[in-house]
Amino acid sequence: MEKKSEINGHAMPSSASTDRILEKNAQRSFRERLMEFLRRNLLVIMTVSGVLVGVGLGMAVRNMNLTKAQMTYFAFPGEMLLRMLKMIILPLVVCSLVSGAASLDTRSLGKLGGIAVAYFLVTTLIASSIGVALAFIIKPGVGAGALNTNNLGLESVSSNKETADSFLDLARNLFPANLVAAAFRSYATDYKMVAVGNDTNGTTLYQKVPVGTEADGMNILGLVLFAMVFGVALRKLGDEGEELIRFFNAFNEATMVLVSWIMWYIPFGIMFLVGSKIVEMEDVVLLVTSLGKYIFASILGHIIHGGIVLPLIYFGFTRKNPFSFLSGLITPFTTAFATCSSSATLPSMIKCVEENNGVDKRISRFILPIGATVNMDGAAIFQCIAAVFIAQLNNTELNAGQIFTILVTATASSVGAAGIPAGGIITIAIILEAIGLPTNDLSLMLAVDWIVDRTTTVVNVEGDALGAGILHHINQQEMKKQQQEGEAELVEVRTEAVANAQAEEETSPLVTHQSKALAATPEAIESVL
Template sequence: MQKTSEANGHVVDIDPSYAEGDRAAAGRWQKCLRFLKKNTIVILTVSGVLIGVGIGMAARSMHLSRAQMTYFAFPGEMLLRMLRMIILPLVVCSLISGAASLDTRSLGKLGAIAVGYFLVTTLLASGLAIALGFIIKPGAGAGALNSNTLGLDDTVPTNKETVDSFLDLARNLFPSNLVAAAFQTYATDYKMIVRNRTLGNATFEKIPVGTQIDGMNILGLVLFALVLGVALKKLGREGEDLIRFFNSFNEATMILVSWIMWYVPFGIMFLVGSKIVEMDDIVLLVTSLGKYIFASILGHVIHGGVVLPLIYFAFTRKNPFQFLVGLITPFATAFATCSSSATLPSMIKCIEENNGVDKRISRFILPIGATVNMDGAAIFQCMAAVFIAQLNNYDLNAGQIFTILVTATASSVGAAGVPAGGVLTIAIILEAIGLPTNDLSLILAVDWIVDRTTTVVNVEGDALGAGILHYLNEKDAPKSHHELSDVYVEAVPNCKSECETSPLVMHKNPTSTPSNVTEPEAKESVL
């Protein structure tokens, strides 16, 4: 039956099929608009990476000078500076808030699960890298390859003793000055002292000397923030004011992160483009070290595309790739910046908004994971050790393979979450198994390629770990109501500003209000 409508005094027949078709088209258009609106940053970020590759390849033919390269890379440098600026308040405030919002028993339980997850995945990554190294043999037949033929610099500082590297890791856990820890890290240096000058003979002794080098001691800040959060929780009512302060600081930091996210696509475009422009001869490096690059990236693909998703599925029985789709923006940021620490702000924002992970879980576990969970770095370091061993025709025995596994797992904890942060830690592994460290310049030459997939796997491991903890916590919630205990503040509820308060702080009246008594007017928020 046709519908009719009156227009200019005439009855006009309307075909229902056309009307339904218009409604269907309008519905599809609205869905498309909603999809574009929801994924605007994702689309812009991926486009920024692709455009950056194109701009970089085009700019290589222009033969830019060093000064022009610096100007070209300026927008990308600004992105890195903004992301690094936000790391300190984000890590400290989120960990204090997260630790204070968790019950002590659940904190220990979730912490134990997280440590176990980090340890197992890193060991699996190290084992996978060694297995691929022996199967693919990236260094076999490459004995003639040296840094001179590639025009590389042989001067790589690798004179640090293995024991001092682990002692520095322990020292950085307990910084002597928290203010200095925000921009300096403890590192052991050496000075030579002349002994026994008698009779024309002189012996030299290498003495370790403690120094401070530039770089945030994020490991020490993480431990301090966790302990301070637990201490504030133990204080009870006396610690609530400080908890509310850090909660508010944390929420304000996340607002800053949301603003920075809109600059990410533009900055990423120039980060990728400038890195391509800076390389002298990409083709020669890739062809010379192709098997090593292929083996490393293959290890990252297998671990990030098979092993980690299987672990997530085994715990949650949910589709891991559906979980990862919501994290395309932080993955693109990780690919462009080569820094798991710089990716932390966008990771926290996306995993909460797109995947619904509890804020108290994500802001507790992700800063820790960005510091200590380095699956991609473990693959990269083990593959480099096997590559250098094969390069020097050195057969590794079972004891040395076990040493590589343990040392790579431990040294990846102390690897800085910055570009090329894991390269110098390879020297620790090489020294531990008695291999020469002068071939590290080869690793540095192609680090800019491998480090991108390394960082993506690092942050993927952190994200899936947060998803597993969120699932386990929700599963145990009906059994125990103390799993995530909120911080209650005895104050008059403020309905006007409720949307601005932290999700970690809930309001509670000191006395119940009778139903026949009118609620007081909104007063100034206690936050």
């Protein structure tokens, strides 16, 4: 006989009521799961929505034919976002590097730094090779010889800087003469003509002499080196340096709290950043028809390097899914796409790498500021393509020596490229000077830089993030190995301690050793890299 239960005076099968309750529970649990997902990913959803709404807003406002002044007002919320992000860069870079370098011992620092430099150099060299190969396959400059910068209404970009001086400036900026001035100025070589005498006809002879000038813009390279060395010095001080290390740690944590607040403004700011860029665009159709192959080659290079090469390198080291790692970094990637600045993306990148991907703070705060300064994979790709493009534009056949020069110069000069919008254009001038090509076609690169620079910055920051992930994995492996060795040693100690227990119960050095080994809990183990 079927069991029945009474609901509102009606008898009904208990199985039906159970099904209904289960169904309600399933609905509730689905709703709860959905709400949990939305709550956890709210910032990501808002940031991506900000880009999409910004595109729509830009297209709508573009038809209103705004004046230059009105465009400035329209771009104001986006400008505020950039100002906030740039404001936080200086304390973030200095404090995170000082506390990062001080938390690792000198041997760890050397090993960690060595692996990071090797990773940065190899990935940038691969990126440069991809850029050169694609430029020769797609040939973006062939057939575009009739292209005239005047047709596009572009300003001319001139650079008369010698290649040797560019690299000497890089070395000079590593050691700023004034640390306070380095927060807002960097060293740059300029030239002046100096009279050195007369020739036989009485004509005055002049020589071009390099003179040092100060250029606006943070000398982040010098600040990075100083912060690292200062952190090591504090570590060497021992107990005396502890107070200052605690100060920088606290400063660093406070800066990260500020970052978490700024990140909630990012979706709104990004909406206007993207929208204002679309409103300011010149004749896009003319640009794409004339420079479409160059844009296509650059973006394809970024897709190959960012979508295939870098994930493969990460997988090769960690044997983990690189795309699940990257899925936790959608907010920094969106910020990179909108701001075109590796430095401005640094605050959100550090926060997401630590919180979403569980990377050790000591590693992320040590390696990401360095990566944002010296690791420019995306820039290396488009610079190599641009150099070959200009050579093809001028019907110049590049020989093997010049191609090798492009690869080496792009890899080396990307270290000194500013992590700001259009920072790579100046670097292209160095490459062109090195292979003896005219720099007057650089204005073409500037015309489409706002398109190419977006994917460039995304690849730049992706390379930094995956580098932090690889170093974190290597560090974890080293810690596990050290722990296992410690446990094996502990077993031996225990065996010997039991044998000697009656003879010398309190004074045996082995028993003392055992207690020390037991005290070394995993939490107390230093980062072993």
